[in-house]
Amino acid sequence: MVARVPETARIPSALLPMRARVAHRRQGPDDVATLSLCPVDGRLAPFRPGQFNMLYAFGVGEIAISISGDPGNADSLLHTIRDVGAVSHALCQLQPGDMLGLRGPFGKPWPVDAQAGRDLLIVAGGLGLAPLRPAILQALAMPERFRSIILVVGARSPTDLLYPEQLRDWAGEPALALSVTVDRATPGWSGMVGVVTTRLARALDRCDPANVSALVCGPEVMMRHCCLALEDMGVPPDAQWISMERNMKCATGSCGHCQFGADFVCRDGPVFRWDRVAARLRIRGI
Ligand SMILES: Cc1cc2nc3c(=O)[nH]c(=O)nc-3n(C[C@H](O)[C@H](O)[C@H](O)COP(=O)(O)OP(=O)(O)OC[C@H]3O[C@@H](n4cnc5c(N)ncnc54)[C@H](O)[C@@H]3O)c2cc1C
Numbered sequence: 499m500v501a502r503v504p505e506t507a508r509i510p511s512a513l514l515p516m517r518a519r520v521a522h523r524r525q526g527p528d529d530v531a532t533l534s535l536c537p538v539d540g541r542l543a544p545f546r547p548g549q550f551n552m553l554y555a556f557g558v559g560e561i562a563i564s565i566s567g568d569p570g571n572a573d574s575l576l577h578t579i580r581d582v583g584a585v586s587h588a589l590c591q592l593q594p595g596d597m598l599g600l601r602g603p604f605g606k607p608w609p610v611d612a613q614a615g616r617d618l619l620i621v622a623g624g625l626g627l628a629p630l631r632p633a634i635l636q637a638l639a640m641p642e643r644f645r646s647i648i649l650v651v652g653a654r655s656p657t658d659l660l661y662p663e664q665l666r667d668w669a670g671e672p673a674l675a676l677s678v679t680v681d682r683a684t685p686g687w688s689g690m691v692g693v694v695t696t697r698l699a700r701a702l703d704r705c706d707p708a709n710v711s712a713l714v715c716g717p718e719v720m721m722r723h724c725c726l727a728l729e730d731m732g733v734p735p736d737a738q739w740i741s742m743e744r745n746m747k748c749a750t751g752s753c754g755h756c757q758f759g760a761d762f763v764c765r766d767g768p769v770f771r772w773d774r775v776a777a778r779l780r781i782r783g784i
């Protein structure tokens with residue numbers, strides 16, 4: 499006799515990974531790999547810029563990784579991963595043809611559509627360009643909707659810049675005012691030097707700060723300094739958004755692992771409006 503699985507024991511589909519295959523892999527910069535994935539068990543739900551998937555390295559574990567592909571291209575499922583520990587290391591080692599588990603997309607997106615008519619400022623520090631790339635591509639697909647689109651990208655050094663070819667393409671994109679800066683120059687670098695916050699005033703010199711909406715992503719300290727600097731310049735705190743990272747387990751708002759004050763990052767974020775989280779970011783350990 500076949501035992502019937504009670505209704506309550508069935509795993510909700512949001513917790514059940516589907517299999518995906520690595521179609522392409524790109525190494526760099528340094529300890530970062532970008533994987534292009536193809537689902538094996540059917541189609542994925544469309545994602546919105548800023549959302550993330552849970553990627554499962556079989557036998558090792560599962561972590562949250564932002565989706566970095568083009569939201570206008572359903573076949574482009576890109577994830578850019580920094581090798582910082584057991585799971586990210588296993589994912590970064592995957593080669594074309596290898597399989598992994600995937601579930602998602604999860605989380606609240608960058609509110610790109612809602613910024614129509616405004617100056618859209620996007621500020622990316624280091625790996626923060628990965629979760630912002632879909633938002634930039636979305637904005638560039640409809641540039642007439644915005645008064646202007648401004649992108650400020652920062653990295654520790656020229657070799658740490660993510661997506662160098664994409665940055666070269668964007669430099670020639672008439673709808674985008676791009677500014678790239680590095681903390682430390684290396685021989686051959688003729689671009690700007692200094693942390694991203696030092697570029698903000700220049701980037702906004704033709705804008706009325708009250709009309710600027712900012713999407714900011716990078717290390718927490720960088721996001722905090724950027725948003726405070728933008729506030730000082732007159733950009734309203736309720737027109738700035740950041741993306742938070744916390745350890746995740748369920749990604750569905752059930753387990754509490756990703757609690758951040760009154761919010762769960764997986765359910766209420768990862769994209770938060772700055773004025774909602776600014777005070778919390780001052781408290782260590784939250
Ligand atoms: C919504 C969301 C989106 C994310 N998007 C991405 C993404 O696009 N690409 C990506 O690479 N990561 C991303 N992360 C971070 C990623 O989930 C963590 O880095 C992951 O937990 C690492 O797991 P691990 O087992 O490899 O390392 P762990 O064993 O968890 O950590 C190993 C060591 O690395 C440190 N560490 C953990 N995370 C980071 C970090 N982010 N930076 C530096 N040191 C760290 C830990 O403190 C620890 O000392 C995202 C996280 C969230 C919540």
Ligand code: FES
Nearest residue numbers: 747749753754764
């Ligand atoms: S990861 Fe379980 S509540 Fe967010």
